[in-house]
Amino acid sequence: xxxxxxxxxxxxxxxxxxxxxxxxxxxxxxxxxxxxxxxxxxxxxxxxxxxxxxxxxxxxxxxxxxxxxxxxxxxxxxxxxxxxxxxxxxxxxxxxxxxxxxxxxxxxxxxxxxxxxxxxxxxxxxxxxxxxxxxxxxxxxxxxxxxxxxxxxxxxxxxxxxxxxxxxxxxxxxxxxxxxxxxxxxxxxxxxxxxxxxxxxxxxxxxxxxxxxxxxxxxxxxxxxxxxxxxxxxxxxxxxxxxxxxxxxxxxxxxxxxxxxxxxxxxxxxxxxxxxxxxxxxxxxxxxxx
Amino acid sequence: xxxxxxxxxxxxxxxxxxxxxxxxxxxxxxxxxxxxxxxxxxxxxxxxxxxxxxxxxxxxxxxxxxxxxxxxxxxxxxxxxxxxxxxxxxxxxxxxxxxxxxxxxxxxxxxxxxxxxxxxxxxxxxxxxxxxxxxxxxxxxxxxxxxxxxxxxxxxxxxxxxxxxxxxxxxxxxxxxxxxxxxxxxxxxxxxxxxxxxxxxxxxxxxxxxxxxxxxxxxxxxxxxxxxxxxxxxxxxxxxxxxxxxxxxxxxxxxxxxxxxxxxxxxxxxxxxxxxxxxxxxxxxxxxxxxxxxxxxxxxxxxxxxxxxxxxx
Numbered sequence: 001x002x003x004x005x006x007x008x009x010x011x012x013x014x015x016x017x018x019x020x021x022x023x024x025x026x027x028x029x030x031x032x033x034x035x036x037x038x039x040x041x042x043x044x045x046x047x048x049x050x051x052x053x054x055x056x057x058x059x060x061x062x063x064x065x066x067x068x069x070x071x072x073x074x075x076x077x078x079x080x081x082x083x084x085x086x087x088x089x090x091x092x093x094x095x096x097x098x099x100x101x102x103x104x105x106x107x108x109x110x111x112x113x114x115x116x117x118x119x120x121x122x123x124x125x126x127x128x129x130x131x132x133x134x135x136x137x138x139x140x141x142x143x144x145x146x147x148x149x150x151x152x153x154x155x156x157x158x159x160x161x162x163x164x165x166x167x168x169x170x171x172x173x174x175x176x177x178x179x180x181x182x183x184x185x186x187x188x189x190x191x192x193x194x195x196x197x198x199x200x201x202x203x204x205x206x207x208x209x210x211x212x213x214x215x216x217x218x219x220x221x222x223x224x225x226x227x228x229x230x231x232x233x234x235x236x237x238x239x240x241x242x243x244x245x246x247x248x249x250x251x252x253x254x255x256x257x258x259x260x261x262x263x264x265x266x267x268x269x270x271x272x273x274x275x276x277x278x279x280x281x282x283x284x285x286x287x288x289x290x
Numbered sequence: 291x292x293x294x295x296x297x298x299x300x301x302x303x304x305x306x307x308x309x310x311x312x313x314x315x316x317x318x319x320x321x322x323x324x325x326x327x328x329x330x331x332x333x334x335x336x337x338x339x340x341x342x343x344x345x346x347x348x349x350x351x352x353x354x355x356x357x358x359x360x361x362x363x364x365x366x367x368x369x370x371x372x373x374x375x376x377x378x379x380x381x382x383x384x385x386x387x388x389x390x391x392x393x394x395x396x397x398x399x400x401x402x403x404x405x406x407x408x409x410x411x412x413x414x415x416x417x418x419x420x421x422x423x424x425x426x427x428x429x430x431x432x433x434x435x436x437x438x439x440x441x442x443x444x445x446x447x448x449x450x451x452x453x454x455x456x457x458x459x460x461x462x463x464x465x466x467x468x469x470x471x472x473x474x475x476x477x478x479x480x481x482x483x484x485x486x487x488x489x490x491x492x493x494x495x496x497x498x499x500x501x502x503x504x505x506x507x508x509x510x511x512x513x514x515x516x517x518x519x520x521x522x523x524x525x526x527x528x529x530x531x532x533x534x535x536x537x538x539x540x541x542x543x544x545x546x547x548x549x550x551x552x553x554x555x556x557x558x559x560x561x562x563x564x565x566x567x568x569x570x571x572x573x574x575x576x577x578x579x580x581x582x583x584x585x586x587x588x589x590x591x592x593x594x595x596x597x598x599x600x601x602x603x
Contacts, residue, residue: 009504016399020408023396024415027472030430033440037433048438048446096323099316106309111320115327120529121584123334124576125537125556126563131334134347148330151323181315210423213538217564228425232542235429258433261426268421276414279421284484 031269038062038258045254061259071230071260078226082208085146089204090197092151093159098185100156101163119153133218140221145214149207155200158285162196163189199282202275209268231260341574347567361574371575373550374558378579381540381554382531385467389474390527394520396475397482398508413483416476428542431469432456456543459551466543466552470536481519489515521594529587532579555579 032052037045041056049055065071100108100115123131128148138144166189174184190197212228219225234257310317336352341361343353365371396416403409419427435441435455442452455461489511497507513520537556544552555575563572 006503012402012504013404016402017408019399020403020412023475024412027415027419027476029440030434030472033434034430046438048443051440051443092323092326095319099319102316105313105316106306107317111324114324118327118331120587121335121580122331123337124573124580125559126569126573126576127334127337127340128330129564130337130340130345130569131330136329147326150330151326181313181319185319206421210421210425212423212425213541228423231423231429232425235425235432235542254433254436257429261429265422265426268423269418272418272421273414276417279417280480283480 031265034258034261038255038262040255042255061255062263064256065259065263071227071263073223074225074227074230075263077224078209078228081142081145081211081226082205084142085150085208086201086204088146089150089152089155090200093156093200094190094193094197095185096151097156097159098163098189101160103164115153115156129217139218140224141218142224144218145211145226146208148214152203152207155203155282158282159193159196159200161285162193166192195278195281196285198275199278199285202278203282206268227260227264231257231264234260338573338577338580340570341577343570345570345573347569353570357570361571362578364571365575365578370553371558374553374555377551378532378554378556381463381466381536381552384463385470385536386527386531388467389471389478390524392471393475393478394482397479397486398512400479400483401486401512402504413476413479416479418476419473420477422473424538424542427469427473428539431465431543435465456545457547459548462544462548462551466536466540469543470539478523481523482516485516485519486512517598521598525587525590525594528590529583531583532586533583 033050036050036052036054038061039054039057039059040050041058044050044055096115099105100112102108122128132144132148133139138147170188170192171184174188179187210228211226212232215224215226215229216232219229234253237253304312340353342356342358344355344357345353348354400409400412403412433439437452437454441455446452453461455465493511493515494507497511502510532555537554537560540552540554540557541560544557556579559572559576559579562568562575566572
């Protein structure tokens, strides 16, 4: 920048641009292919003609999926679990992170390691399954997917370091005015914490939006499925056909699968560029903390 | 009240009982979340005792009778366990070996982009796969490598035979690793890029005065500057080698034809325990994996402390 770049460096810049174009292309290509396939005719897909854009353009697959009321039900479930779960998760993380961020609380010497230990060792799949399905009896309940992951310790640490960075003076002034800990948290801390609350909400919401394994384990009633589990069933179903025999059957499904995958990811892809900075902020906050 | 609160930072100034009584309102915040941690994180840990006890699926999560190491002996003598064990190691280690350097190089290359707008585009695009549901990622993988998908179309147009990637065990590693790099590459650079922006520009200027070009500056300034980050991420990766973080992905990608190469401990535990109902046996396998994971991350941390002075704790 300051000096004349050497010839080697200029060559490097050209090569670097080519490498970056390649990365951008490879990252986006599967999405392009999926979209192209979802708008193509079955015949074109099974002939392997579709690569970058739809061949034999048709929106029949979308019509087929959207005519199907089930799809809206699954989508509705995803939205319900996502919003409710995010509310519980952000609330739970905040009320834990706040006291943990206070150095003057002596019992934090116990509670902080108590939380952090769970990042390095966990109960494992089977004890969790037994706890949720058998002991708590949450089989087929949406609590089975909202509660177990409600507080992520990683998010907890991010929020704790955010709270620790807030100016102490405001809280002290409020305490002198006679405000108690609950008032201080609700009226002073939370309004100051909008950025971290936005970041946390997005982290939890994306996690819940994409969740399929919990519902897969615990939901017997198909009506309760989130859309991710429905897409999994479509994909697996087509997969089995591919193993079996008729290629044609699997391709009828291929376009439907693609359309379902596009519809599932659409909200994330559309919203993502605008909220990306909150995710990155969250990650870098964690890094500053060390 | 407030000034007393500040003094209590000096441990022992007031008794613990008085401290709790004084701060009790703040401590009440902890009740629900700590109860959550006990129920959803610590009880499952205790639930691991069924690895040593016979559990038949009832509501007594601690099982019925003590059987000692029976289940451990059983799985250690089981060939399919060892198959899953070696698959776990092979897949995780080769994934880390490929992804780790590529991510680091990619971060260094992004750091060299001079046009800010273009840099922003590259970053935004490369982070995107991180947010896509695993179900969709695996569905995409299956579409892209399917017999009439674009890769086979390309192979055919170059005159090669089409390959049924998903049903050939020897292709599983490649599919797993390449799709993993696709998912994680961009997101993995964030911490490096943050660390790079924290490097003092004076160091670069000094290096430039000493006649170092951009390449030398990268080797002598950037890399040492981000070494703590590199080590932290390496510790996490090594610690994660045995844990089944990618169990869900394999569950979505594998099939009976590729199982010999694709089955990992996580999927083995799933099949034995949840599909098969051998809860105690599967718990024993899971516990074995968890303990090795804990040992791995602890030793990686210790080694890093000794050699580079940076550690997680």
